Each structure stands twice: as structure tokens, then as C-alpha cells.
Amino acid sequence: MKTQNIRLIWLAAILLLLNMWLLSSKTSFKQLNFDTDLFAISDTSEIEKIGIKSSTFEYMMSRSSQWRLNDELPSDPSIRKIFFTMLQRIKIARELTGEEQSTVYTRFDSVGTEVVVWFNGGQLAFKVVGNSNQTKTYFLMDEHVYEVEIPGYRDYLASIFELKMDQWRDRLIFNGNWRTIQKMEAFYPEHPERDFSIQFKETFYEVVGLEKIDSSEVVNFLNQFEFLQANERISVGFLSAFDSLSKTAPELVIRLEDIKYKQPIEIRIFGELPGQQIRLVLDQNAEMMVFEAQRIEPFFRTREDFIF
Numbered sequence: 001m002k003t004q005n006i007r008l009i010w011l012a013a014i015l016l017l018l019n020m021w022l023l024s025s026k027t028s029f030k031q032l033n034f035d036t037d038l039f040a041i042s043d044t045s046e047i048e049k050i051g052i053k054s055s056t057f058e059y060m061m062s063r064s065s066q067w068r069l070n071d072e073l074p075s076d077p078s079i080r081k082i083f084f085t086m087l088q089r090i091k092i093a094r095e096l097t098g099e100e101q102s103t104v105y106t107r108f109d110s111v112g113t114e115v116v117v118w119f120n121g122g123q124l125a126f127k128v129v130g131n132s133n134q135t136k137t138y139f140l141m142d143e144h145v146y147e148v149e150i151p152g153y154r155d156y157l158a159s160i161f162e163l164k165m166d167q168w169r170d171r172l173i174f175n176g177n178w179r180t181i182q183k184m185e186a187f188y189p190e191h192p193e194r195d196f197s198i199q200f201k202e203t204f205y206e207v208v209g210l211e212k213i214d215s216s217e218v219v220n221f222l223n224q225f226e227f228l229q230a231n232e233r234i235s236v237g238f239l240s241a242f243d244s245l246s247k248t249a250p251e252l253v254i255r256l257e258d259i260k261y262k263q264p265i266e267i268r269i270f271g272e273l274p275g276q277q278i279r280l281v282l283d284q285n286a287e288m289m290v291f292e293a294q295r296i297e298p299f300f301r302t303r304e305d306f307i308f
Contacts, residue, residue, distance in 0.1 A: 036092045039126060039139055039148065041119055044084040049118040052161065054111075059165040073233075074170040083160055087117065089150045090157075096138070096145040104129060104138045104145045112140075113161045130158030169233040173283060174265045176258040178205070178222040183257040186301065189249040196303035198222070212308040221306075224298060225256060228267075230281065230289035238288070242280045245270050246288060252300060269296055 041047065049062040065071045067080055096104060112129040127140035137157040139148050148157065183199040197208045198218060205222075207213045236243055250268040257264050266284035269291075273279075278290040 046120040051116040171229040177226040187253040
């Protein structure tokens with residue numbers, strides 16, 4: 001009898017543990033009544049077009065236009081790569097309900113973004129918003145609100161959907177070096193006595209007006225222009241002081257002729273504004289951009305800097 005009672009106690013314990021496991025599993029299954037890959041696009045090569053819209057901006061990009069913004073302005077390939085990788089790896093962490101859901105809807109109405117991705121003959125449409133601390137990202141679809149994540153990635157995912165069109169633009173200005181640059185001219189409109197030029201002559205460069213040059217200084221100077229990117233492309237209205245400044249004479253103009261470019265590339269650097277850590281730069285097409293001041297300070301050279 002004693003042995004039988006012990007067996008019954010063990011059986012009851014096992015049944016209790018089994019019921020607890022089933023209860024927890026049922027709860028777990030209830031929490032995961034969605035496809036964690038609902039927003040993921042496994043093959044991003046099938047993406048044909050992207051549309052992004054908020055209360056303050058709207059733009060589109062398509063493969064057929066070589067991912068030009070609104071079919072006009074080249075987009076930044078590095079940002080596109082991040083965007084596509086995110087769409088490929090995005091996962092739903094959990095679904096929000098009740099007060100949490102209402103809070104996200106309210107926040108979306110003020111700062112949210114609408115996204116449409118066309119791919120493989122269909123489309124994926126959803127809304128995006130982040131929390132005020134910029135630590136969590138939410139995707140909204142069909143009256144559902146999901147917190148999303150990329151496993152192992154802790155940065156604020158919504159930030160890429162909050163980029164304005166100018167922030168998506170290709171920041172590359174020039175990509176040449178001492179092996180490809182044929183001629184470099186520097187003009188100081190207010191101080192023409194500081195003008196100088198460097199040009200390739202037979203086997204190496206010459207600094208016009210100098211008999212002997214420091215070849216390493218020349219190479220180092222020209223290599224500064226390799227993969228030269230602006231900090232950001234901007235448009236009129238970015239800063240009213242820059243709008244006014246762009247109508248004045250630049251402080252320095254650099255003109256580069258390179259075997260990889262059909263036409264010369266110009267870098268027009270404008271005077272530094274008080275209290276600003278960035279400087280206005282225009283290219284040969286009068287496209288506006290900004291650089292950190294310290295990045296372009298080494299461009300300000302004179303002929304004497306290359307004397308051997």
C-alpha cells in the first residue's frame with residue numbers, strides 16, 4: 001500500500017508539471033499568433049520600387065531609374081544597402097495591445113512614416129514610428145501594432161525611415177587620386193596671388209611656377225580627393241545664412257580634371273560662418289552641400305607649400 005501511495009504521489013506530480021507546461025506553452029503560442037517574418041523580404045533583388053512619405057516629406061526610388069530619388073537625384077548606395085539589409089532581416093518581437101497600442105497610434109499621427117515596397121509583382125505597405133527615447137521601433141499594419149527588431153542589432157531602426165530626401169542623396173563628390181588626376185587648379189577669388197595649379201607632365205606632376213617640388217607633398221595633397229564625400233547634400237532652406245552665402249564669391253575654388261571624368265569637377269568652398277562647425281560647398285552644377293570645417297581645412301594651400 002505504501003508503495004502504491006508513493007506511485008500515486010509521483011503520478012500526481014508528473015500530471016501537475018505536465019499541466020503547467022501545457023499552460024505555459026498555450027500562453028506562449030497565444031503570444032506568437034503572428035508571422036515573425038511578416039515584414040521581411042528574403043530576396044531584396046526582387047524589390048522594384050520604394051515609396052516613403054511623412055507629414056514633411058515624400059519621395060520614391062525605383063530600380064528602373066537606377067534608384068534615383070523622384071527619378072532625378074542619385075541616392076546614396078551605402079544607405080540603400082542598409083535599407084535593403086534591414087528589410088531582409090527584420091523580425092517581429094511582439095504585438096502590442098491595449099494602452100500600448102493606443103500610445104503608438106497617437107505618436108504615429110504626429111511623427112510617423114508610411115512605407116510602400118513593390119517587389120515580385122506585389123507590394124508591402126506598412127507604417128513606421130519609434131518611441132520618444134529612440135530605442136524601439138514599431139511597424140503598423142491592418143490595425144495591428146508590432147515591435148520589430150533585428151536580432152543582435154541594437155541601433156534605432158526607425159531612423160532610416162525618418163531620413164529626408166536630401167539625407168538619402170549620394171554624397172560622393174569626386175573619386176580620384178594622384179594616379180588619375182591630370183590637373184588641379186586652385187583659385188582664391190579674393191586673393192588671386194594665392195592661386196596655384198598642379199598638372200601631370202610626362203612622368204610626374206609639376207607645380208606651375210616651381211622648379212623643384214616636394215613630390216610627397218603633391219601626392220598627399222591630391223590623395224585627399226580620393227572618395228571625397230560631403231557630410232550631407234542640402235537644398236535651399238536648410239539654413240537661410242547658407243542661402244545668402246551661396247550668392248557671394250567663394251573663398252576657394254578647386255577644379256579637378258581626371259581621366260575618369262568627362263568634365264572637370266569643381267569644389268567651391270565658401271567662407272566660414274561664426275558659430276558654425278560646417279561649411280557650405282557648391283559643385284560645378286551649383287548643387288549645395290555641407291562639410292565639417294576641419295575636413296576641408298587642408299584644401300587651403302598655396303604654391304609655397306610644395307617647395308622642396
